[in-house]
Amino acid sequence: xxxxxxxxxxxxxxxxxxxxxxxxxxxxxxxxxxxxxxxxxxxxxxxxxxxxxxxxxxxxxxxxxxxxxxxxxxxxxxxxxxxxxxxxxxxxxxxxxxxxxxxxxxxxxxxxxxxxxxxxxxxxxxxxxxxxxxxxxxxxxxxxxxxxxxxxxxxxxxxxxxxxxxxxxxxxxxxxxxxxxxxxxxxxxxxxxxxxxxxxxxxxxxxxxxxxxxxxxxxxxxxxxxxxxxxxxxxxxxxxxxxxxxxxxxxxxxxxxxxxxxxxxxxxxxxxxxxxxxxxxxxxxxxxxxxxxxxxxxxxxxxxxxxxxxxxxxxxxxxxxxxxxxxxxxxxxxxxxxxxxxxxxxxxxxxxxxxxxxxxxxxxxxxxxxxxxxxxx
Amino acid sequence: xxxxxxxxxxxxxxxxxxxxxxxxxxxxxxxxxxxxxxxxxxxxxxxxxxxxxxxxxxxxxxxxxxxxxxxxxxxxxxxxxxxxxxxxxxxxxxxxxxxxxxxxxxxxxxxxxxxxxxxxxxxxxxxxxxxxxxxxxxxxxxxxxxxxxxxx
Amino acid sequence: xxxxxxxxxxxxxxxxxxxxxxxxxxxxxxxxxxxxxxxxxxxxxxxxxxxxxxxxxxxxxxxxxxxxxxxxxxxxxxxxxxxxxxxxxxxxxxxxxxxxxxxxxxxxxxxxxxxxxxxxxxxxxxxxxxxxxxxxxxxxxxxxx
Numbered sequence: 001x002x003x004x005x006x007x008x009x010x011x012x013x014x015x016x017x018x019x020x021x022x023x024x025x026x027x028x029x030x031x032x033x034x035x036x037x038x039x040x041x042x043x044x045x046x047x048x049x050x051x052x053x054x055x056x057x058x059x060x061x062x063x064x065x066x067x068x069x070x071x072x073x074x075x076x077x078x079x080x081x082x083x084x085x086x087x088x089x090x091x092x093x094x095x096x097x098x099x100x101x102x103x104x105x106x107x108x109x110x111x112x113x114x115x116x117x118x119x120x121x122x123x124x125x126x127x128x129x130x131x132x133x134x135x136x137x138x139x140x141x142x143x144x145x146x147x148x149x150x151x152x153x154x155x156x157x158x159x160x161x162x163x164x165x166x167x168x169x170x171x172x173x174x175x176x177x178x179x180x181x182x183x184x185x186x187x188x189x190x191x192x193x194x195x196x197x198x199x200x201x202x203x204x205x206x207x208x209x210x211x212x213x214x215x216x217x218x219x220x221x222x223x224x225x226x227x228x229x230x231x232x233x234x235x236x237x238x239x240x241x242x243x244x245x246x247x248x249x250x251x252x253x254x255x256x257x258x259x260x261x262x263x264x265x266x267x268x269x270x271x272x273x274x275x276x277x278x279x280x281x282x283x284x285x286x287x288x289x290x291x292x293x294x295x296x297x298x299x300x301x302x303x304x305x306x307x308x309x310x311x312x313x314x315x316x317x318x319x320x321x322x323x324x325x326x327x328x329x330x331x332x333x334x335x336x337x338x339x340x341x342x343x344x345x346x347x348x349x350x351x352x353x354x355x356x357x358x359x360x361x362x363x364x365x366x367x368x369x370x371x372x373x374x375x376x377x
Numbered sequence: 378x379x380x381x382x383x384x385x386x387x388x389x390x391x392x393x394x395x396x397x398x399x400x401x402x403x404x405x406x407x408x409x410x411x412x413x414x415x416x417x418x419x420x421x422x423x424x425x426x427x428x429x430x431x432x433x434x435x436x437x438x439x440x441x442x443x444x445x446x447x448x449x450x451x452x453x454x455x456x457x458x459x460x461x462x463x464x465x466x467x468x469x470x471x472x473x474x475x476x477x478x479x480x481x482x483x484x485x486x487x488x489x490x491x492x493x494x495x496x497x498x499x500x501x502x503x504x505x506x507x508x509x510x511x512x513x514x515x516x517x518x519x520x521x522x523x524x525x526x527x528x529x
Numbered sequence: 530x531x532x533x534x535x536x537x538x539x540x541x542x543x544x545x546x547x548x549x550x551x552x553x554x555x556x557x558x559x560x561x562x563x564x565x566x567x568x569x570x571x572x573x574x575x576x577x578x579x580x581x582x583x584x585x586x587x588x589x590x591x592x593x594x595x596x597x598x599x600x601x602x603x604x605x606x607x608x609x610x611x612x613x614x615x616x617x618x619x620x621x622x623x624x625x626x627x628x629x630x631x632x633x634x635x636x637x638x639x640x641x642x643x644x645x646x647x648x649x650x651x652x653x654x655x656x657x658x659x660x661x662x663x664x665x666x667x668x669x670x671x672x673x674x
Contacts, residue, residue: 015598016579022547022555023595043502043594045549047625048633050485051511051518055631064624070553070654086400114556117563133563140560151553151654216428216474229427234449235402299403299451301429310430310445327430327445327478334477364552502594502635511634518634520626521593523642524600 007031011351015044022365028341028354035349038341040334045365053324058084058158058293061324068326069364070151071114074107075304076326077156079311082237083300084158087293087315094281096160097239102173102276103146103155104238104302105269109180110139111305112262112269115362116187119259122355123200128190135183142176145169160286170277177270184270188263191256201256205340205357206347208253215335219307220265221361224258226251231303245272255360262362292319304329306362333361380404383452386423390416407455410465416454417444417468425452428474433486435460435514442488444468444475458488467493485512537583537609537671540572541664544582544606548599549636550589553654554616558586561657573664579605584667585644586660590618590625591637603644611647611667614640615660620649 008029015023023044029037049068053061065080066073078100085092113136120128140150147153147163155161165173191197207217212225222229230247232240248264250257295317302309307329314323340357341349349357380398387393392412397405408416420426429445439457442465446452458465467490469476479490480499487510490496501511510516547555561568562575576582579602591599603612617623619640625633632638640646647670650663 015595016544016546016602022552023549023598041499043498043500044592044598046500046502046594046635047549047590047592048511048518048635049625051516052625052627052631052633055518056627067551067553067618067624067653070551071556073551073553130564133560134565137560137565150656151557213426214473216426216472229448235447235451297405298399299445299453301447301451308429312430312432312443312445314434323432323434325430325432325434327432331477331481332428332474335473502592504593516634518632520622520629520632520634520636520638521596523637524596525642525644 008036013354022363024363024365026354026358028351030351033350033352035341035351035354038338040338042365050324050326053321055320057291057319058321059291061321062156062158063154065324065326066152066154069328071111071364072107072304072306072309073152074103074155075302075309077154078104078238079300079302079304079309080313081156081158082302083298083311083313084293085289086298086300087296087313088289089294090159090287090289092160092287093284094239095164095283096285096287098276098280099161099165099285100156100238101240101243102165102273103143103153103161105273105276106139106142106146106173107153108269108305109266109273110136110143111362112266113139115262115305115359116259119255119356119359120197122359123197125194125196128187128197132187135180138176138180142173145172157286159289160284164285165280170280173273173277177273181267181270184263184266188260188267191259191263197259198256200353200356201254201259201360202252203254203347204353205255205258205360206253207336207340211339212253212336215339216332217307217336218329218332219303219305219362220258220261221307221333221336223247223249224261225253231301231308235301237300237302239276243272243275255356258360292317293321306330306364307332328364330361330364333363337361337363380450383420383423383425383450387416387419390419392416402450404450404452405455406452407457410456410458413454413456414466414468414471417446418471420446420452420454421471424448425450426472428472428478431475431478431482433482433488433512435486435512437514440486440488442482446472463487464489464491466491469493484510486510487513533609534671538668540574541583541611541668541671542574542576542581543584543586543664544576544579544602545586545588546599546602548587548589548595548619548640549592550616550618554588554619557654557657558588558615558660561661566657566661568661568664571661571665579603580607582606583610584664585610585612586615586664587612587619587640588615588654590622590633591640591643593635593637596637596643599640599643609671611670612640612644613648613650613660613663613667614646615650615655615663617651617653620651623653 025041312325395407
């Protein structure tokens, strides 16, 4: 018996584990308290959606694609609709474009608040978790008023949006945003000052800007490493080129910076919603498109709450897609997660920090494995 | 950086079979299997080193591998592989972001990535039969057999 | 009614397992634990271990890889135990099974093809009130059958 090899133990976490909201398996290699390696298994969520999409028409697929992820369902349908519309080569009416942004930003606020609660829970600050989730009900109420359902909204349809808004609803949205804004500012203050949050997140889960770029990280994970990258700004879709907003970055490169980026993004999203609601163009909300899509292949990108979401559709001219590929932000962030967990001696990763690090990329395994499975990683 | 710049740099490159500008911010390049790594390296040198996705498509007469690289511009590199021998060199040493995506294509479409650091199964379940690739056109999906008979 | 059934009725402790869900149902299950709905006032508590749980709340279509795990978790729970299937996917496979036409190859047609189910909560996702109703129905059934 020799050397240090016998000191390395495997610790499995999952698939059913209190720290995981979704089935996934992490095999941690630990040396004492320190994590030295990690292996991921996301096959628990693999459903076979990409294959099933080849057997459904474009309209049926809208409802299948929506169920890749319940949290970012607005972003999923938006990306899919953008792809099908560009296959037809058609633009949608300006009013529909603005309404899509409203739905997208409300769902982003919802997703970030949900995540903030989960992160607080992983930190061990359950009071904060409960407060955040109570305020999250405001955005769910707005989503229900806008689309008719709290979570799975089916708001985007091919060629526009499903429901129009009334003056009454717009003032309700304004009121909801006014209610939410001071709460989010208060949370920001707590995150900046609370000792238990600072101790559990500062210097934890470090991802250097170089590593973030090299591993093709996306979304808030990338922006928290100080890199200014946002699909809404770089490759604008809908009316994002007409709606002013700032790309939020932070240079902490740790879990704390990721919390701050998301909180600032909520404030930015509130401003964007207000802008859209006050400058909503008049006109139709739907442009009817034929059932059969012309032959061709298209790629579309959207900034989902977790980062860049990508769809590829190849059409052979029939009413069903030949191939439909979905690439989700969680899968893009997995290599970054592995770097955060395996420090290679540069700094120490304790087992106790693993849930916080995992939560800090906001994993959604149902998106990641979707696709061909569902995901979120 | 814009589409013209990418076209200018790549115009003389070896192994490029076709270049198409799909729209203002989308380019589609087709290259041979041998030239794949070289083309990806040149694009990465231009700043297109962010791996957006890797798509595998079974076109029946070939298996197409599409590597989507992007910043504000998105360039797609297409390689047509022989369905009887779908092998290609990995790019995960140059672009670490490609690692998980190559494993995904390997699991679901059966493309071999030569030189991949960890080609273990990733997406499909542990009891999934080897050699069956769900995204091939020849695969017909059906639900698994129930593990118990439903109560009636 | 024995003490076990009485305790089951008064405080059904739940265990949540996601078998491949899109997260829509999961966040509604978590919503019932948070202040707006707050099920702890009714004695319902979320547990982390199957060995402490009375009611297994399952969300999502059952995938191949998760099917063995759900069976193991079910077997680890002490008797009496009840299972609540939350969401259309969990009941029948929903949009993923599509009645067998172009079904997802990795999704079982419903949770009751793996373990016995006591209550079905339909919806995509069901509202938190409906999930609460499902849990209270199985709690009331304790000791009756």
